[in-house]
Amino acid sequence: MKAPSPRGLALALLLEVERGGRSQLLLDRALDRVGWPEREKAYVTHLVYGVLRRLRLLDHLLEPHLEAPKKLPPEVRWILRLGAFEWLCGKPGHARVSPWVEEAKRRYPPLAGLVNAVLRRLGPREAPECVRLSLPDWLCEAWRGFFGEVGFAEGFNEPAPLFVTAYRPLDLRPGPIPDSYVWEGPKADFPALGLQPQNPASLFAAQLLKPKPGEKVLDLCGGAGLKAFYLAAKGARVVSYDQNRKRQEAGARTARRLGLEVAYRTQDLRVPLSERAGKVLLDAPCTGTGTLRAHPELRYRLRPEDPGEMAALQLALLETAARATEEGGVLVYAVCSLTEAEGEGVARTFLERHPEFRPEPIACPLPTLREGLGTYVAPREGLDGFYYLRLRRVDSRA
Ligand SMILES: C[S@@+](CC[C@H](N)C(=O)[O-])C[C@H]1O[C@@H](n2cnc3c(N)ncnc32)[C@H](O)[C@@H]1O
Structure with a gap:
């Protein structure tokens, strides 16, 4: 079989996302396999992420030019969205239209004419803010109400x-906080x-725990251990818990390669632990609404x-x-989510039930969206949206 072009690969990946696949995983796997120059790989990433991130807006722009978009074969719908995305990026006419017409000729010859006509006719169209942002109405309105x-x-x-955390000195462009580049x-x-x-x-x-050498830290819902690595690198004795053994095994391999020591224990954390510590991190499972950049399809799911x-x-x-x-x-307590329920909502309910805990202020160096009991990080400048709550246990329970 002929190897696909970057455009053909982007189209194939979008069809897989439509069947339920995850774009980040699909892109990583596919781009690892092809022996293409970085520029071509970057083009595939640009197309796949770009179309998924702007999907609602692209459909809105295409709508006046299509009689029954839902009846089109999926390949043709995605070809139109890809072409519309390149229009949105300002790519000039011929370079933008003809490669997608060729793609349509290869896959669905009878509709190549339609692709040509629609992509040539595309033009600006007023869009409500939630459509412009390509967000589902419920999420867009919840955010507008809360933030x-x-x-x-x-x-x-x-x-x-691409942000990285450095575990040894290297001469790289610094990120917004220490150890980030x-x-x-x-x-x-x-x-x-x-x-x-x-x-x-x-x-x-992880930095919110201010780990010290020799101190014991429990990393709950540690997964493959990103936060555990930082804590261990600062000299803490880290015990990382998660119910997913596979993720922990991946974490253990990375920890070894980074030369860090982390103890892993596999357990469902709805069941109490048999150990305690002076520092505990809960990086809870969540809706991931702070990670819509890297997981753009999530917003529609x-x-x-x-x-x-x-x-x-989470409670x-x-x-x-x-x-x-x-x-x-x-x-x-941390989640990569920006919803009220998973952030301030959880904090309020927890503090009502646990008067022995007090929230502590967070001096957040990252741009924030809202501060209350905890802090919401704004997804600006490449940051993921996050919610943090720092609690101090002030007395023992009766
Ligand atoms: C946000 S991710 C953790 C990411 C990780 N802390 C990091 O920094 O790389 C949430 C984790 O919670 C775990 N999890 C979900 N439900 C759980 C449960 N009931 N008990 C234990 N772990 C659970 C998932 O396996 C997942 O690894």
Whole structure:
């Protein structure tokens, strides 16, 4: 079989996302296999992420030119969206239209004429803000209600630098917080260089624990261990818990390559732990609404009831984390989500049930969206959206 072109590969990946695949995973796997120059790989990434991030707007722009878009074969719909995306990026006429017409001729010859006509006719069209931001109405309106504006979501539709956390000194462009850097070269073997790809907003959750050498830290819902690596690098004795053994095994391999020591224990954390510590991090599972840049398709898959359902699980996990926190100790709760339910909602309910915990102020060096009991990080300048709550256990329970 003939190897696909970058455009053909982007189209194939978008069809897989439509069948339920995850764009980041699909792109990583596909681009690892092709022996193409970095420029061509970057073009595929630009097309796949760009179309998914702007999908609602692209369909809105195409709508007046199509009689029954839903009846079109999926390949042709995605070809039209890809062409419309390149129009949105300002690519000039011929270079923008003819490659997509060729793609249509290869896959669906009878509709190549339609692709040609529609892509040539495209023009600007007024769009409501939620459509312009390509957000589902329920999420867009929830954000507008809670944060007072939703323009920040534009940050999810722009590409971001590749942030890395450095575990040995290297001469790189600094990121927004200590130990965070921007990787500007081609894809590299990061562990061999002592680097770990990580968004600064994720790193900052671990920094909130202010780990000291020799101190015991429990890393709850540690997964493949991004935050555990930072804690271990600062000399803490880290015990990382998660229910997913595969993720932990991947974490253990990376820790070895980075020369870091982390103890892994596999457990469902809705069940209490048999140990405690003076510092506890709960990086809870969440809707991921702060990560719509790297996971653009998520916005179309989430349901309005998801944040509430996640909050119930987060509160159950916080119970375990609270019991595992020693008197006088610190408990940090973090989620890569920007919903009220999973952030301030969880914080309010938890503090009503646990008067022995007090929220502590967070001096956040990252841009924020809203501060209350905890802090919401704005998804600007390539940052993921996050919510952090730092709690101190002030006395023992009666
Ligand atoms: C946000 S991710 C953790 C990311 C990780 N802390 C990091 O920095 O790389 C949430 C994790 O919660 C874990 N998880 C979900 N439900 C759980 C449960 N009931 N008990 C234990 N772990 C759970 C998932 O396996 C997942 O690894």
